Amino acid sequence: MRLRSPLDRVVTADVPVVDDAAVNEKRALDKEANLSTGLAGADRESNDSSDEIDTTAQAGVQRIEAFTKVWTKRDLILAYVCIWFIYFVDAMQSSMSNSLVVYVTSDFMQHGLTATTSVLSGLIGGLSKLPLAKVLDIWGRPQGFVICLTCLVIGLIMMAACNNVEMYAAAQVFYWVGYNGVIYTIGIFIADTTHLKNRGLLLAFASSPYIITTWIGGPLAKAFLNGPGWRWGYGAFAIITPVVCSPLLYLFWINTRRAKESGLLPARPQNNRTAWESTKYYAIEFDLLGLLLIVTGLALFLLPFNIYSRQPLGWRSPLIISFLVIGFVLIIAFVLWEKYLAPKTFIPYDLLKDRTVLGACILAGTLFISFYIWDSYFFSFLQTVADLDVTPASYVMNIYSIGSCFFSFIVGFVIRYTGRFKPIALYFGIPMTILGISLMLKFRTEGVNVGYLIMCQIFIAVSGGTLVICEQIAAMAVTTHQYIAVVLAVESMFSSVGGAVGSTVAAALWNSIFPERLMEYLPEETKGNFTEIYGSLVVQRSFPVGTPTRTAINLAYSEAQKWMLVASTVIQVVSIVSVLVWRDVRIKDFKQVKGLVI
Template sequence: MRLPNFRGLVAGEVPVVEEHEAMDNKAVEAGHSPVVDVTHPVDDNTEEFTPDAQGGVKKIEATTIVWTRNHLIAAYVMMWLVTFVDAMQQGTTGVFTPYVTSSFYQHSLTAYTTVMSSIIGGVLKLPLAKVLDIFGRPHGFAIMTGFLVVGLIMMAACNNVQTYAAAQIFYWIGYNGISYIISILIADTSHLKNRGFMYGYVSSPYIATVWITGPLADAYLSGPGWRWAFASFIFITLGVCLPLLGLFTWNYHKAKKAGIIQPVKINRTFKESCVYYAIEFDAGGLVLILAGLVFFLLPFSLYTYQGDGGLDGWNSPLCISFVIIGFLLLIGFGLYEKYLAPKTFIPYRLLLDRTVLGACILAATLFISFYIWNSYFFSFLQVVNGLDITRATYVQNIYSIGACFWSLIVGLAIRWSGRFKWLAVYFGVPINILGVGLMIHFRQPDVNIGYIVMCQIFIAFAGGTLVICEQIAAMAATDHQHIAVVLAIEGMFSSIGGAIGSSIAAAVWTGVFPEKLALYLPPETKDQAATIYSDIVTQLSYPKGTPTRHAIERAYGDAQRYMNIGATAILALGLVSVFMWRDIRVKDFKQTKGRVA
């Protein structure tokens, strides 16, 4: 499938950006790099930049003005390669975690590290958005590549589980950051009408990597070992990230040399620079929202580890205090942004825009629903359907493969129709409700696996539709200046939704499965209920067709029924959120500048 046609430049439409390089002697003597600021274009007769845009946004707009058609095509090829390597790397290295921890005979930090790395990687998109907007896209991409490479180096060289745990945090910050920046670069370099297809194109590597990661991980484990796997990916990552970074940096300097970006000396002391950037980054608001999200989200993942065997749960002092502190900090963030912030993180009018708010609510709803029905799906496929690990992986990956494939078709449909809301209203949400709702009946013992595969296909096509539509909705409601922040806010809602969904799934599982298991087990194995409940290996040790295995399968079915009922019910909120959107026509919507796809 070829890329959409590229638009040429109109002769003479060359705006000018003033790049202010601080040459203050005090700052230089202190060892600090020059301060960079960007003002409005000075030529009123030229194509203007996005009004009130910050420096990073104007720099990328100047870059797209000077680069060639071949460079545009090369950028999309390189972004595809970065995504391919990241997807293959994430899937392969994830297999190694139990082998790494087993080699050190320590497991205590693994669960906490996974929780912290996922939360930190999610919420750091908020300050990263400001780095991209103020300093520039290449700066953020270089920083995130550095985090990922440092994480891989630490994993390759680790001699204890504590080092590996710290490496995971660095790795996930870099991995999530690179994925996020790629989405921003697509928004910078594509027309809004083509953006859905471009997102589908760049995510298409996941169609292939789900089949590669397992054999690749097995080859490393049976060959040179997991340390060499991490070491190999250090060089592979640099091999695909540095050319993309170099392409954007080269064209940035080309715009600077052409006079589109003009250095201007300004006088600003180091202290003045600190104050300036504290205001530009909305430091007070960022501290409040980051701390609030970390405190609020942690208990959703850690409550099962509180007390002996997780018996304290939500009643533990840690969970209660963290939720209260997080909730108060998030309220404080809203009040600070409304009444005290000298420069807000995101304009209040945009945060309350019904299309942006609806897109964020849909993102949270989809993640809540997904994590409710998917949390114990892999175990269900093995225990109830009797699939081995390989075949269970294939069924579970139907969502990734189907969603990535279908997103390409959705992108073309948006390009053809010029609208996106109809796809979500008439196809995405209804098909998603249908697929999840049917699992209430089909995810039960003695139901043919083909019906579950059918449900997964429905959900995959619906997910591929809704993820693209929600991102287009959020971006269509704003200008180029606020795209990075809007997508970061949408990612924040997704993180919250995932945490809530996982919490609900765990609550249903712990509340239903052990009770039903004790009820259904035959007398000869009732005393084994606690062991069976906590260990999938023990569950699989009873042959299919035996009374004990049948009891386990019935208990699974009961727990799954409640999970799927909850996952279906929450999707009603998704339908409401989609109706909130304005029916924006994106076909003739001009949001980006220069030569774009």
């Protein structure tokens, strides 16, 4: 007999609605939820309206509610100052790393694997958030934060010490599990300490450092490349990051102690389990087998699209065929395990039955698929075809970060004062995304003026700042406080899987189009250097602009980029449908959290 998940009790429609049809739909959904769980919607509503700690919530949720009851306004302000600086350092490191990655792969003569290095790390980084959500809910927010910070530092150390692309890719797994986890944990903390109507604005505040670090990442990367080398770029942040995170950890510790002294913390249940029993308990609680099946299955299924061109027989290679077959079998095994055998499922299917949550998750996945298709080789394009140096190329690349973070403030204010998010996404965010990507089809070619590329980046940045805020608010608006961590983990899982799929599509298109066109366009005198030219951005840039070889390289880039942009534009059809299915929820006066919050 299957164990019932706490998510079986999610009430997905206990929110203000817009019209009579929506009211009727709310009643029908409430009735269905109450029949399956025995939990009356009126009871949940009265519980949420009270400022008492929810004793039915999981221990981690009770602890954060106790935390917000004992801390002072000064602590609240200090916490957000700490969060801003953590985001600043992480954004600066991430911006620098985006500029360094092409030089890392080129150092090992594997420039074509630039997108491939992020496939496995993107998958695991996203899928790990569901177990992390359980850590945050069962153990607590500080414990999850420390675990993620440790993974991040290990990843930075491994990247600084790597000797090949394979080790760099493995280091990326640790880094992105840690980086995504730190940002995710902070996002949950923001949700814990803000009213829903203000949450978009505070999420925008937390990401605002990207506006500044955009101008720092490129010069910083160049300084390391021209100075001690890219390895020290990663090594330096392995020291800086934990130092910057320490003040927030201290705030966690001191206020947890206050809550304990006040008698507000839930008593820890006595644990008489043996080591083996504890291992078995947590393996079931976190659905470890399901996690391993889906991560391994997706990785083996997606990797062949990235590496087939490097196999002597291409798609007929035994390695490629075995990866595809085993990956597909493991994905099917995951589905069967989750449906028939898992005591506790990895993916909260009951939560995904809500059309607003599912629509928000699909939108997140679609946006990341589209983004990684057109973005994966954009930095290389800017340095070769547009002939920009590292610093100006990084500025163009990071227009998205600047614009999306800046415009998310505007979206946060609009949501704050209107209490609406669906019209903003549907009538503004989606059209701007389609406009920006489709215009790049015309302008991302050999000989184009960089100003047109900047214009397209601005359009996409504005839409990105709109849709990311709206999708997260949509997912959180239809659930209660104790399920926020899980619902954001699911949304993030879709984003990361989408990113992995997008990187895979980008790598597959690149490896099938670019080398073929490059060999076709190269003049006879340099065809003998094909392997070096294909494998290194540095070698590509070594040929002066206007020479036949550089022109051939630029034309091959343009051809590959064209088909990437076609794929990126077409996938936006799914984005339109995913927003249309959202309920038009009004969140202006919706109370979701307790204690001293913003």
